[in-house]
Amino acid sequence: MFEESPHSNKRDLVSIDVLSNARIEELLSFADEISQNLRAWSALCPGLILASLFYEPSTRTRLSFESAMLRLGGGTIGIADPRSSSASKGESLADTVRIIGGSYADVIVLRHPSEGAARHAADYAPVPVINAGDGSHEHPTQTLCDLYVLRRSKKKLKGLNVVFCGDLKFSRTVHSLAYALARFGAHLFSAPQTGLEMPESILRRLKEEFGNEPTKLASFPPKDLKDFPKIDAIYLTRPQRERFQEKEKKEEAAYLRLERKLFTSDAFAEAILMHPLPRTEELPPEWDQDPRSLYFQQASFGVPVRMAILAYCLGRKEFGKELPLPKNGELYRSELGLRCSNSNCISRAETRYTQSCFRLFFQKTFSMRCEYCEMESNPSFWGLQSNRLAWPISAKPIPPTFDADLVLFNNIEELRAQDFDLSPSH
Ligand code: NCD
Numbered sequence: 411m412f413e414e415s416p417h418s419n420k421r422d423l424v425s426i427d428v429l430s431n432a433r434i435e436e437l438l439s440f441a442d443e444i445s446q447n448l449r450a451w452s453a454l455c456p457g458l459i460l461a462s463l464f465y466e467p468s469t470r471t472r473l474s475f476e477s478a479m480l481r482l483g484g485g486t487i488g489i490a491d492p493r494s495s496s497a498s499k500g501e502s503l504a505d506t507v508r509i510i511g512g513s514y515a516d517v518i519v520l521r522h523p524s525e526g527a528a529r530h531a532a533d534y535a536p537v538p539v540i541n542a543g544d545g546s547h548e549h550p551t552q553t554l555c556d557l558y559v560l561r562r563s564k565k566k567l568k569g570l571n572v573v574f575c576g577d578l579k580f581s582r583t584v585h586s587l588a589y590a591l592a593r594f595g596a597h598l599f600s601a602p603q604t605g606l607e608m609p610e611s612i613l614r615r616l617k618e619e620f621g622n623e624p625t626k627l628a629s630f631p632p633k634d635l636k637d638f639p640k641i642d643a644i645y646l647t648r649p650q651r652e653r654f655q656e657k658e659k660k661e662e663a664a665y666l667r668l669e670r671k672l673f674t675s676d677a678f679a680e681a682i683l684m685h686p687l688p689r690t691e692e693l694p695p696e697w698d699q700d701p702r703s704l705y706f707q708q709a710s711f712g713v714p715v716r717m718a719i720l721a722y723c724l725g726r727k728e729f730g731k732e733l734p735l736p737k738n739g740e741l742y743r744s745e746l747g748l749r750c751s752n753s754n755c756i757s758r759a760e761t762r763y764t765q766s767c768f769r770l771f772f773q774k775t776f777s778m779r780c781e782y783c784e785m786e787s788n789p790s791f792w793g794l795q796s797n798r799l800a801w802p803i804s805a806k807p808i809p810p811t812f813d814a815d816l817v818l819f820n821n822i823e824e825l826r827a828q829d830f831d832l833s834p835s836h
Contacts, residue, residue, distance in 0.1 A: 421723045422532040423540045426550040426586045445714035452483035461515035462488035465522045474712035504534040504763035511535035524756040526782025538723040546580040553586040570642040573599040578608040580650035583686040592622035601630035605661035611786040641681040648690045739769035740812035746828045755783040789818040799833040
């Protein structure tokens with residue numbers, strides 16, 4: 411899997427990380443060219459087939475991808491309801507994409523409720539896999555649509571001031587967009603609904619990898635606007651209730667509602683209003699006539715942007731040469747039992763087809779992230795395979811360099827099950 415994947419030369423779009431800033435700009439420029447005349451591109455992908463595999467509901471993403479492929483001269487097949495596929499008989503995602511990518515289709519667009527599903531599918535599918543939303547993890551193609559609208563309206567992507575507002579915990583569109591904007595040097599603000607704050611692991615990544623930590627606003631719009639910068643965009647999301655667990659359900663009070671009259675200050679005068687849609691109570695229709703409301707544009711540009719993405723993933727358009735983005739951290743594969751701590755991770759759903767795999771970081775403090783869902787895990791013990799001894803991390807920190815001998819455990823039962831003993835010196 412991953413580095414050794416037999417299909418490692420294909421252009422999967424599993425997270426926004428796989429595209430450099432330069433590549434993003436190239437894709438958006440190509441989408442601009444396409445949008446001049448959507449009907450002029452049918453010679454780009456004739457005879458190619460897109461399979462849309464949607465294990466979760468969708469209107470815009472699936473239909474705009476299918477429309478994009480048809481406009482490129484290709485064809486589409488798909489599953490819009492997993493109950494009508496062999497998934498309902500217990501077929502694994504790995505087997506499904508292996509078959510579909512074998513001879514049925516040339517590219518797979520996948521939406522799935524488990525975090526990391528697209529990365530896992532990419533390991534098994536012989537054709538490119540495009541992530542159309544994996545649990546609450548990422549939604550990179552929506553991010554390209556969002557960036558497209560931002561670039562058109564603000565004439566640049568660098569250094570924008572953007573406020574994320576609403577459910578920042580489960581909104582995958584927010585997560586991908588925050589990573590992308592951080593790379594473009596944005597100043598990010600967060601105005602989360604209480605209980606739906608951006609996850610710690612995302613905040614840490616923004617800070618440690620991109621040197622860009624969102625400023626959390628005490629209220630929104632802020633009460634004290636002295637020294638507050640001019641905001642370029644407000645990015646609002648609906649409550650992702652389908653992902654709420656008991657904790658969020660219990661905490662859920664009335665969700666915010668963005669009142670127009672509250673945004674009269676200079677700081678917001680030029681802010682465009684963005685929303686990935688669908689909207690619920692947070693975005694009243696009274697905003698629709700406001701020229702700054704660009705959410706319907708975000709959706710309609712989905713077609714040219716996804717035409718550019720398909721042409722790229724299918725190798726039908728020459729783009730500048732580029733080396734893959736460097737990945738930080740050391741890859742650690744766990745054969746001895748440590749599983750990802752996120753119960754919604756694909757590695758926990760498809761245990762027979764995935765091997766637990768993490769990236770270890772030994773910067774100021776030790777941290778590790780699942781290679782599928784990118785959530786952090788906090789193991790309690792570390793050990794050495796050579797002497798089968800283990801230590802509690804609280805008593806003896808993990809040595810600050812990666813060693814292939816290293817083994818990590820969540821708890822004492824796990825280490826005993828693998829015939830490790832606690833070191834007498836701990
Ligand atoms: C989003 C999604 O599915 O994450 N929808 C979309 O693709 N435009 C946002 C949402 O469902 O709230």
